[in-house]
Amino acid sequence: MNNYIDQLSIDCVVFGYQSKTLKVLITKIINIDNCYALPGGFILQNEDIDIAARRILNERTSLDHIYLDQFKAFGKNNRRDQRFIQQVMENQIWNTNQSGIKIDLNWLDKRFVSLGYYALVDIENVVLRKSEIDESVDWVDLDKVPQLIFDHNEIISEALVELREKFDKKLIGFNLLPSIFTMRDLQELYEVVYDTPFARNNFQKKILDLNVLERLEKKYTGAANKAPYLYRFIK
Amino acid sequence: MNNYIDQLSIDCVVFGYQSKTLKVLITKIINIDNCYALPGGFILQNEDIDIAARRILNERTSLDHIYLDQFKAFGKNNRRDQRFIQQVMENQIWNTNQSGIKIDLNWLDKRFVSLGYYALVDIENVVLRKSEIDESVDWVDLDKVPQLIFDHNEIISEALVELREKFDKKLIGFNLLPSIFTMRDLQELYEVVYDTPFARNNFQKKILDLNVLERLEKKYTGAANKAPYLYRFIK
DNA sequence: ACAAAAGTGTTTCTTATACACCCATGC
DNA sequence: GCATGGGTGTATAAGAAACACTTTTGT
Numbered sequence: 068m069n070n071y072i073d074q075l076s077i078d079c080v081v082f083g084y085q086s087k088t089l090k091v092l093i094t095k096i097i098n099i100d101n102c103y104a105l106p107g108g109f110i111l112q113n114e115d116i117d118i119a120a121r122r123i124l125n126e127r128t129s130l131d132h133i134y135l136d137q138f139k140a141f142g143k144n145n146r147r148d149q150r151f152i153q154q155v156m157e158n159q160i161w162n163t164n165q166s167g168i169k170i171d172l173n174w175l176d177k178r179f180v181s182l183g184y185y186a187l188v189d190i191e192n193v194v195l196r197k198s199e200i201d202e203s204v205d206w207v208d209l210d211k212v213p214q215l216i217f218d219h220n221e222i223i224s225e226a227l228v229e230l231r232e233k234f235d236k237k238l239i240g241f242n243l244l245p246s247i248f249t250m251r252d253l254q255e256l257y258e259v260v261y262d263t264p265f266a267r268n269n270f271q272k273k274i275l276d277l278n279v280l281e282r283l284e285k286k287y288t289g290a291a292n293k294a295p296y297l298y299r300f301i302k
Numbered sequence: 303m304n305n306y307i308d309q310l311s312i313d314c315v316v317f318g319y320q321s322k323t324l325k326v327l328i329t330k331i332i333n334i335d336n337c338y339a340l341p342g343g344f345i346l347q348n349e350d351i352d353i354a355a356r357r358i359l360n361e362r363t364s365l366d367h368i369y370l371d372q373f374k375a376f377g378k379n380n381r382r383d384q385r386f387i388q389q390v391m392e393n394q395i396w397n398t399n400q401s402g403i404k405i406d407l408n409w410l411d412k413r414f415v416s417l418g419y420y421a422l423v424d425i426e427n428v429v430l431r432k433s434e435i436d437e438s439v440d441w442v443d444l445d446k447v448p449q450l451i452f453d454h455n456e457i458i459s460e461a462l463v464e465l466r467e468k469f470d471k472k473l474i475g476f477n478l479l480p481s482i483f484t485m486r487d488l489q490e491l492y493e494v495v496y497d498t499p500f501a502r503n504n505f506q507k508k509i510l511d512l513n514v515l516e517r518l519e520k521k522y523t524g525a526a527n528k529a530p531y532l533y534r535f536i537k
Numbered sequence: 538a539c540a541a542a543a544g545t546g547t548t549t550c551t552t553a554t555a556c557a558c559c560c561a562t563g564c
Numbered sequence: 565g566c567a568t569g570g571g572t573g574t575a576t577a578a579g580a581a582a583c584a585c586t587t588t589t590g591t
Contacts, residue, residue: 072308072309072310072413072415073307073308073309074307074308074310075307075309075310075415110377110415112412112413113379113413114379115377115378115379116375116377116378116415117377118379137374137375139372140351140372140375140417142345142350142351142352142417143350143351144348144349144350144353177347178307178347178348180307180310180345180351180417182375182377182415249543250543250544251542251543266581266582266583267542267543267544268543268544268545268546268582268583269580269581269582271543271544271545272545273580285588287589288589289589289590290541290542290589290590291539291540291541291542291589291590291591292540292541292542292543292588292589292590293541293542293543293544293587293588293589294542294543294588294589295542295543295544296543296544484570485570485571486569486570501554501555502569502570502571503555503556503570503571503572503573504553504554504555506570506571506572507572508553520561522562523562524562524563525562525563525568525569526562526563526564526566526567526568526569527561527562527563527567527568527569527570528560528561528562528568528569528570528571529561529562529569529570530569530570530571531570531571
């Protein structure tokens, strides 16, 4: 593990949106019962931290150009999880490097400072992959996240606060939608993020006045009502 | 240096306000010509990162309860300064621990990830102190900051962006003022921070409507005009 | 024709900005 | 009295929220 920076990690809160629900990506740690965590990893000695975060995300999502924001470093002294560490050691996870050579696991038994990133992805574009320490990687509804190791639940909470703060201001919501969508799709996303309903007409006016949407053809769904326009986010 | 976390540091942008000018605290590194830096330090193995930041600030300002906000981690791979490192080694700074025992300096010759904090202090309450690596610690006008080591100039820029974003929203400006001040004092601070003038009457109304100020007695300065009220920030 | 949902226009209210006036203070 | 800066009130403009109406679609 010598090519990584010691005692420093990255944890990513990957937000996805599907069926009017916000979801986050959760990994199940291999060889340990009921042990869930945020997708995370470490920083190579010669790697920018942002690049490291992209690498870690790419390993799980297969995506290259992800909207990513580093929002806070988590570094409480009690940020440890004795049960987790013990199980890792007992089950010999991480105990060999890429060449299969046994390595010292003592580096794990220290407090880590973790850099928290949140990412926004179009869930349809994601091809889930497991890294070597994942038993599985899955989308979980934001309100059904199980107990995670360390302070990962807190990291999610803080990521959500940050997301809400930046969401409208920086117009990052489009990263959660397919490239083409209806105004209703967008409004429902806003309503889910802010957990509050918006007036349809006022919402439409506000969004269109931003001049960031290109109106495309109508979307005929077969429903017995007026067909909505499709839009594409520009710039 | 074994009791610190390796390759992880803290750098603090300490904002002060005096004579209608924003100032930041800059240290001059001992034994190196023209080498300036942000007040910074390292994190003890059993120390919360926020506590570490407070310790580092206390060493320089003698203050205990500082408004502090961790705003970003800086971790580009090219975050090194060969000239600085070389000089440190040549001049034997940091080469002994508290007991005077020589220690290995190789830990310095690596890339560091730094946690950026900004602090707001009432400049009148600060009693400047030097830490063991400071030749001096001084207040510098924000627009007269010299070239600093590493990416410290960039850290200041980003801290200022963050300050402006949070300043009005979180009402943190009062941390830069004495506990008792006039409305004009407050307005001038706002004008400096946002680099824009505000209408006197509207500013007063806006601030008073926040219901966070207690009106005290008038302040008789001897000037040939109506004496302004003094205010105190509450809650 | 009708229900359902989309698009658009108008009114109302809230809030921010601009404008105007009077008051206290020391010379 | 008067110049100077402080406090307050009112008018106006801008933006958000509420309300209302018309249009399109498939049954």
